[in-house]
Every structure is written in structure tokens, then in C-alpha cells.
Amino acid sequence: MRRHRSRRRNKQRNIIIISACTILLFMTVGYAAMSTNLEINAKGNVIKQDTLGEDLIESAGVVTSGDGLYKDGYEENVYTYRGSNPNNYVTFNNELWRIISVNTKDNTIKIMRNASFSYKYDGEKYRPDYGYCNDTDIYGCNIWGSNSTLYDINMNPITELVSSTSPAKKYSFPDKEAELNTYLNGTYYNGLNSTAKDMIIDAVYKVGGAILGEELQESINNISMAKWKGKVALIDVTEYVRAGTDSTCSKSVNNSYLYNDCYTKNPSNYMYTGVNNYIIYWTMTPFSSFADPSDSVSTALFTINNIGSLIISPKNSFSVRPVVTLSGEVKITSGDGTQNNSYQF
Numbered sequence: 593m594r595r596h597r598s599r600r601r602n603k604q605r606n607i608i609i610i611s612a613c614t615i616l617l618f619m620t621v622g623y624a625a626m627s628t629n630l631e632i633n634a635k636g637n638v639i640k641q642d643t644l645g646e647d648l649i650e651s652a653g654v655v656t657s658g659d660g661l662y663k664d665g666y667e668e669n670v671y672t673y674r675g676s677n678p679n680n681y682v683t684f685n686n687e688l689w690r691i692i693s694v695n696t697k698d699n700t701i702k703i704m705r706n707a708s709f710s711y712k713y714d715g716e717k718y719r720p721d722y723g724y725c726n727d728t729d730i731y732g733c734n735i736w737g738s739n740s741t742l743y744d745i746n747m748n749p750i751t752e753l754v755s756s757t758s759p760a761k762k763y764s765f766p767d768k769e770a771e772l773n774t775y776l777n778g779t780y781y782n783g784l785n786s787t788a789k790d791m792i793i794d795a796v797y798k799v800g801g802a803i804l805g806e807e808l809q810e811s812i813n814n815i816s817m818a819k820w821k822g823k824v825a826l827i828d829v830t831e832y833v834r835a836g837t838d839s840t841c842s843k844s845v846n847n848s849y850l851y852n853d854c855y856t857k858n859p860s861n862y863m864y865t866g867v868n869n870y871i872i873y874w875t876m877t878p879f880s881s882f883a884d885p886s887d888s889v890s891t892a893l894f895t896i897n898n899i900g901s902l903i904i905s906p907k908n909s910f911s912v913r914p915v916v917t918l919s920g921e922v923k924i925t926s927g928d929g930t931q932n933n934s935y936q937f
Contacts, residue, residue, distance in 0.1 A: 643920040644937075645699030648691070652679065652929060657837075659862075661694070664834065666812055669697040674837050676860050679929030681706070683936055684918075685788040690862065691929075692831055692915070699920030700793065704827060708865070708913045713874050713906035714770045723763035724753055732906035734878045736773055736799045737820040739765040745816050747796070753818075770906070772874065776824040776914055791937060795917035797825045801878040808833055808843060815877055825915045827863070829877035836861035865911075873911035 649671060652661045659675030671694040673680040680691040688706040695701070714732035719725065725733035735742075739751040742765060753763040768774070781789070800818035802811045812830050836842045838860040865873075918937070927935040 643699035644701055644918060644922045644924065645694045645696050645920055647924045648694055648701060648935075649696070651924060651935075659837075664693070666809055666830075666834065670695055672831075672834050673862070674835055674860075675862060676837075677862055680862070681929055681931050681934035682927075683934045684791075684916075685784050688931070688934060691935075692827065692835070700795065700917050702795075702915060702917050704863075705914045708873055708911035710909045711772055711775060711874075711912045712909045713772045716907045718771045719766040719768050724765050730905075730907075733766060733770065734906050735765060736770050736797075736825075736876050737765070737818075738767055738769050740767070741769065741820055741822070742799070743796075743819045743821065745819070747819065747821075750818070772826075772912065773822075776912075777822055780914065781824050791918045791922050792823050792916045793919045794821055794823055795825075796821050797876060797915075798828050798830075799876050799878075802829050820876075823916060826874055826876045826913070827915055829875050832861070832863050832875065835863045873913055 649661065654661055654663060654671065656662070659678040660673070661671050661678070661680075662674050664670035664672045673691055673693065682689050682691055682703060684703060689703045690706055692702040692704050712732070714734065716730055716732050719733050724735055740749075742750050744750050751765055753765070769777075781792075784792075796819050798812075798815040798818070799820045800815040802815055806814070808830060811833075815828055815830060833842055841860070922937050925936045927933050929935050
């Protein structure tokens with residue numbers, strides 16, 4: 593009898609142990625499954641939050657030859673479109689524009705209007721004669737900003753230009769923006785549609801002087817010595833040089849502007865819009881023939897054209913291709929950057 597009871601108790605105990613183990617096993621498997629499901633659902637619910645610059649680089653890819661988006665090589669965090677016809681078209685303000693560059697530091701992109709219009713840079717007598725501007729009553733003035741909107745390389749306000757070779761030389765800046773600057777950031781900007789305006793940010797642009805004949809990196813350094821912050825601008829002269837892939841025409845400002853081959857035989861630069869070998873449109877870069885860029889007080893302004901027409905009075909009307917910088921918060925919704933399927937934001 594006792595043995596029978598003992599066997600029965602052992603059997604009950606074994607049943608209890610097996611049941612407990614079975615329940616524990618089900619709980620473990622169930623928890624693992626639930627955890628996996630939660631993780632999968634969580635991952636599935638995470639929306640990729642790429643910004644504009646990241647989206648564009650991912651979409652376009654980075655190349656090392658031919659037409660396309662290149663790592664700039666001159667400025668950190670910058671990627672530049674280069675070549676005869678890269679896929680850098682974008683629809684903006686219901687018009688066709690082209691992407692100049694991407695800045696991965698803030699994921700913004702800089703774009704330039706594909707079509708141009710004619711306007712003078714700075715009219716005669718529009719700004720009084722100042723130390724920086726010679727003969728403004730006759731030629732106008734070549735400086736983009738004013739004594740309240742110009743900054744040095746560290747973004748400290750500057751109101752005058754001091755010669756680095758002769759510190760006693762000081763050139764005061766005018767108290768008004770260039771006439772073209774005023775037009776672009778007034779009448780022109782106000783005419784953009786509301787969607788386009790919402791995408792544009794106040795960006796910093798280089799407006800210092802370049803010296804003919806210097807290497808490209810020197811030009812970039814020199815034009816960075818003076819900056820302007822605003823919404824609508826122009827390209828600087830180094831952006832044109834960097835847009836080409838021809839090695840002869842992309843080494844320096846000198847090569848790009850003095851050699852006819854860079855205009856009449858230059859299929860490697862999409863910014864080239866020549867008619868009868870001329871592509872004259874305003875840039876933001878003053879031209880200096882002096883060795884000291886701080887003495888850049890010429891009334892000349894760089895234009896993109898063939899040999900013999902570098903020094904042009906600001907009062908003359910030439911082509912304008914507006915430039916704006918778009919916020920990194922903008923998203924690409926469709927397109928592949930080709931002219932017939934431009935990027936849509």
C-alpha cells in the first residue's frame with residue numbers, strides 16, 4: 593500500500609514538474625516571439641529621415657570621372673556637379689534650375705536658374721563715390737554688399753577694406769547694396785511662389801576679390817575674405833571653374849578666362865551657355881589686377897566670356913542667373929535629375 597502511494601506521489605510530482613517546465617518553455621518561446629515581433633514592428637515604423645543633401649548624394653551617387661557629382665576637393669563637406677551635362681536639373685518655382693553643389697555640413701544645396709535675364713550690376717550714380725568704388729558716377733560700383741551686410745572670413749562685420757601691404761590704406765564701403773543685389777532680393781524674390789520661398793534660406797556667399805592668374809585654391813581663399821549673407825545671389829567665379837572637367841580649364845581662374853579654348857572648345861562645363869563664343873553673365877566676384885587682393889578696388893567685375901572682355905563696367909546690362917540655397921529640411925519627392933525628369937521637391 594505504502595509503495596503504491598509513494599509511486600502515485602512520485603507520478604504526481606513528475607507531472608507537476610513536467611507541466612511547470614512546459615509552461616515555462618511556452619512562456620520563453622512566447623516572449624521571444626513577442627520581442628521579435630515588437631522589434632520588427634518598431635523597425636518597420638521608423639521612417640528614414642534623410643535630409644536634402646543626403647537624399648541627393650544617395651540618389652545621384654558620387655563619381656570620379658565624366659559628368660556627375662564629385663567630392664569637391666577644395667572645400668570640406670562640399671560636393672560639386674561637374675561636366676558638360678550632368679543630371680543636376682531640378683524644378684523650382686515652376687522653372688528649370690540646376691544644382692551647383694551640396695554641402696553635407698548642413699545638408700543644403702545651392703541651385704542656379706537655368707534661364708537668364710538681362711540686368712545691370714550697379715547703375716551709375718546709384719551709390720555715391722566711396723573709397724572702395726572709383727568713379728561710381730560713371731561706371732557704378734563692383735561690390736555686392738554694403739557696410740551693413742559684409743562680413744570677414746569669421747563672419748565679423750566689416751565696414752571698410754584695409755590693405756594688407758599698406759595698412760594706412762583704407763577703403764570705406766557704400767551704405768547700399770549693389771543695384772542687382774537689391775533687385776534680386778526685392779522685386780525678383782517677391783515674385784517667387786510661396787512654396788519656393790519656403791525652401792530658401794539665408795545663406796553665406798563669398799564676395800571677395802580674385803586675382804587673375806592665381807591657382808584655384810588661392811582664388812577660393814581670397815574670395816572667402818569677404819562674405820555676404822542673404823537669400824538670392826549669383827555664382828562666384830570659382831564655381832564656374834569647378835563646374836568643368838577639362839584639366840586645362842579647371843586649374844585656375846587664369847586658365848579659365850584667358851584661353852580661348854576654354855570657351856570655343858569647352859564642352860566640359862554645363863555652365864557654358866555660349867552664343868558666338870560669348871557667355872557673359874555676372875558673378876559675385878570682383879576682379880583685381882593687383883598682387884594684393886585687399887587693393888581690389890577696380891570697377892571691373894568678372895564675367896564669363898572670351899578673351900578681351902574681362903573688364904566690364906557694372907553699369908552695363910548682361911545676363912543674370914539667380915542663385916539660391918535650399919534648406920536641408922526639403923525632401924526630394926521624385927525625379928532623377930535629367931532634363932526631362934528633373935528632381936521634384
